[in-house]
Amino acid sequence: METILVREALRRPPGSPAVRVQGWVRTKRDSKAGFSFIEINDGSCLAGLQIVAEGGLENYASEVLGLGTGCSISAEGPIVASQGRGQAVELRAERIQVLGLADAEAYPLQKKRHSFEFLRRIAHLRARTNTFGAVCRVRNLLSRTVHDFFQERDFYYVHTPLITPMDCEGAGELFRVTTLDLEGLAARGHGGLDFAEDFFGRPTYLTVSGQLEAEALACALGRVYTFGPTFRAENSNTARHLSEFWMVEPEAAFYDLDQDMDLAEGFLKRLIGALLSQAQEDMAFFDQRIQPGIVDTLKQILESDFRRIPYDEAIRLLEASSRSFEYPTAWGHDLQTEHERYLTEEVFQGPVIVYNYPSRIKPFYMYVNDGGETVRAMDVLVPRTGELIGGSQREHRFEVLEERMEEKGVDPEAYGWYLDLRRFGSVPHAGFGLGFERLVQFVTGMTNIRDVIPFPRTPKSAEF
RNA sequence: UCCCCAGUAGCUCAGUUGGCAGAGCAAGUGGCUGUUAACCACUGGGUCGGCGGUUCGAGUCCGUCCUGGGGAGCCA
Numbered sequence: 001m002e003t004i005l006v007r008e009a010l011r012r013p014p015g016s017p018a019v020r021v022q023g024w025v026r027t028k029r030d031s032k033a034g035f036s037f038i039e040i041n042d043g044s045c046l047a048g049l050q051i052v053a054e055g056g057l058e059n060y061a062s063e064v065l066g067l068g069t070g071c072s073i074s075a076e077g078p079i080v081a082s083q084g085r086g087q088a089v090e091l092r093a094e095r096i097q098v099l100g101l102a103d104a105e106a107y108p109l110q111k112k113r114h115s116f117e118f119l120r121r122i123a124h125l126r127a128r129t130n131t132f133g134a135v136c137r138v139r140n141l142l143s144r145t146v147h148d149f150f151q152e153r154d155f156y157y158v159h160t161p162l163i164t165p166m167d168c169e170g171a172g173e174l175f176r177v178t179t180l181d182l183e184g185l186a187a188r189g190h191g192g193l194d195f196a197e198d199f200f201g202r203p204t205y206l207t208v209s210g211q212l213e214a215e216a217l218a219c220a221l222g223r224v225y226t227f228g229p230t231f232r233a234e235n236s237n238t239a240r241h242l243s244e245f246w247m248v249e250p251e252a253a254f255y256d257l258d259q260d261m262d263l264a265e266g267f268l269k270r271l272i273g274a275l276l277s278q279a280q281e282d283m284a285f286f287d288q289r290i291q292p293g294i295v296d297t298l299k300q301i302l303e304s305d306f307r308r309i310p311y312d313e314a315i316r317l318l319e320a321s322s323r324s325f326e327y328p329t330a331w332g333h334d335l336q337t338e339h340e341r342y343l344t345e346e347v348f349q350g351p352v353i354v355y356n357y358p359s360r361i362k363p364f365y366m367y368v369n370d371g372g373e374t375v376r377a378m379d380v381l382v383p384r385t386g387e388l389i390g391g392s393q394r395e396h397r398f399e400v401l402e403e404r405m406e407e408k409g410v411d412p413e414a415y416g417w418y419l420d421l422r423r424f425g426s427v428p429h430a431g432f433g434l435g436f437e438r439l440v441q442f443v444t445g446m447t448n449i450r451d452v453i454p455f456p457r458t459p460k461s462a463e464f
Numbered sequence: 465u466c467c468c469c470a471g472u473a474g475c476u477c478a479g480u481u482g483g484c485a486g487a488g489c490a491a492g493u494g495g496c497u498g499u500u501a502a503c504c505a506c507u508g509g510g511u512c513g514g515c516g517g518u519u520c521g522a523g524u525c526c527g528u529c530c531u532g533g534g535g536a537g538c539c540a
Contacts, residue, residue, distance in 0.1 A: 033497040050500075068491095084498050110475060110490050111501065117532060118475070173538090209540090234538055235465055247540065326536085337536075379540095390540060435540030448533090460531095 001076060005044035014081035014089050021049060021091060022074045022099070024128060027111045028067050036064060037084075038096075040073065043133055046281045050082065050090040051075045063098050069111050070102030070128070116451050123455050123464050131290070134282040135452050138275065139440055145274040146227055146248050146436075149267055155223040155250055160210030162229065165202055166414065173233035174205035175243075206231035209433060210249050212365075212418055215394060218251040218429055219421050225250040227436075235459050239448040240386065242437060244457040251431035257367070257376040257393040260430035261353050264380055264389050265306045267434070268351070272298045275443055291445020297383075298443060301350060308353040311374065314339075317347060334361045335379075337386055344381045351388075352381045364404040365418075366392040367428075378432070385442040391432020398422040 003020040004012075012019070023042030030036045034055035039048040053064045053075075067073065077094040084090075108122050109129065119126040126132045147157065163177050179199040195203050210226040217224045230247040250263065275283055276298060287295040309317075318329040318339050323346075327336045335343075335354070344352050355378035359368055366375035380389035395401045401422055405412050412419060440452040450456040455464045 027500075027502095029499045029502055031497065031499065032495075035498085037499050037502095039500070048500095052498080082498090084500070086500050105474075105491060108474070112475070112489060113501085114475065120532090230540080232539075236538060237465085238536080238538095239534080241539070245540070385540095387540065433540060438540055 006040065006042045006047070006049045007044035009049050009079060009091060010045070010047060010087075010089065012079040012089060014079065016079040018076055018078045018094065019091070020074060020076045021051075023049070023072070025067050025069055025071045025073060025102075027069060030065065036060075036067075038064075038067060038073070038075075038093075040075070041128070041133070043127070043136075045137075046130060046134055046285055050084075050087050051077075051093050051096070052090055053093045053096055057093065057096055059096065059098070064096055066101075067098065068102065068104040068107075070104075070107040070109060072099040072102075073097060074099055116448060120450055120456070127454060130285065131446075131451075132454075134285050135440065135444060135446065136454065137282050138279055138444060139436075139452070141274055141279050142271055142436070142439060142443075143227070145271050146225075148274075149270045150223075150225045150250060153223065153263075155225045155252070156217075156221050158214065158217045158221070158224040158226055160207070160213040160217075160226050160228070162207050162231075163200075163204050164207045165200070165204050166212065167203065167205055173235075174208060175231050175233045177204045177206055208232055209247070211251065211431060211433065212415075214249055214251040214431065215429065216417070216421055218253045218431070219425070219427060222254075223250070223252045237459060239450075240438065240441070242449055242453065242456055242458060243462075245449075245453070246436035248434045248436060249431060251429065253427050253429045255393070255430040256428055257355060257378060257430060260391050260393060260432060261306075261308060261355065261378055264353070264378070264391060264432050264434075265351075268306075268380070268388075268439075269302055271439065272302050272443065276302065286444045286446075294443070294445040304350055306351045306353050306380070307348045308355060310356045311354055311358065312356070314343060314354050317343065321347075332358050332360065340381045340386045341383070344386075345383045350383070354379050354381060359404075362392070364401070364408040364410050365394055367395045368400055368404065376430075380432075382442050384445075384447075385438050388438050388442060389432050389434045391430065393428065393430040396422055396426045396428050398426065 001018060001020050003022065006021055006023055009019060009021050021040065021042065023040035026039045026041050026048050028036055028038045036053045038051040038053055040051060041048040053060060057064060074097040075091055075093045077092045079089050080092045082088060082090040109125055119129065127136055150157065167174055180197065185193070195201070208230060210228060214224055214226050226249045228246065229244055231244055233243065283295055287293070314335065315329055315331050321342065323342060325338050327338065329339060344350065355376070356369060356374045357377040359373060359375045362375045362377050366377050368375055376393035378391050379387050382388045395404060398419065401419065402412055405415065437449050437452050441449055444452065446452050450458060
């Protein structure tokens, strides 16, 4: 007998021959007329399949009646027109096999709404809920679209190292990678740390970005992108930060800042377009239950041009505003969360790209504009989530880069290979980083980033 | 890391000026001819986050720690 997914079963016309479906019971309703309705979900789509279990089944009294939320079953039977409202078809079971029971007294998930805080504590089970099933499917579609987008534009998918010796990119605290016997060292008292004895013979860390290595590859392959995990040991406790998250980082040779912004805008639109056309059921769910209006918002974004304003103008807009901000705005200071939200939520009511930031607040690798006051950096800001993308044209002039490193207190010795890229056949190039979970947050309307990744890692929290 | 808020039944929460621990849902039992957040009735279910203190008496007041949430900083 053919085994099919629930998604497929729901598409079969009434009167289709018997099939087998397998999944987890969401809810069961008994009729004392001697039969039961069992709704199962197998993760293949948001909707469940109703299975009608007649009292004549050999294990009806012994097993089927005892089923409850969370049990796993395999059911076989024809797909028939449903006599009830709420679904077009249902499976009339000729055989139901119980695969795994779930004690109703102990199973944490109930057929009711749970708080996200509660679900976080049972992350191993929360993928069985509507919301997390939808989140996981959206993550999958977005991941696939990331690859589609770049592959279509002749970007190569490259793999950059997760373990790095570079500790001063200015992107927050790093996680140390070591095989040194920490307990032993502590027991013998401090002092005498010798990294020559460590696994790599030097201090190493988990990467905070694949950008620098991606630049090396872009300066050979032309256009590349990475899509991998990234680690920040920053003690950030917000709904927008994770200690381990996924980042998409394209890097393109011969690109300038304008092309970089074009790429970022096209990228976001492509991702949104894929969701609206290929994840309609899940997006309708987010629109209905999580963030009313999100689908319309995404449609608008798809159809509009992103506003692009230089940092100077952003500051002028903020200074001209009648709003009083907790942090004053002044040229030379970074935009605060409240400023970003004001620009994107109130002034433009949509995505905004702010570019040409003051050089003193941006890292050494960004291209210095004439005059030296600003660098070719750009941030894509979106409502609610804030900064979704950060990128820049890279400084490709050897002398300027070296100067900037010293200015920023970065040791050029440690970046010899990076400087080599400017020493030998240097070319203008640009790229950006997109925080994948921030993207998922933005398009689903989920308010906490811990609820858009299956097993979140945050300060003081690394369960599962 | 800083500021604010919260922690009471499996879940979501109420609990008044300090005076017998509550509701809805879930679970169990029974009822109900196709239900769909099923419905109706009954039953069981508590270390009031931990520790210490004030008091005749603390879920309630004080201290401290833990956990979670919201906001900020840092950033994607």
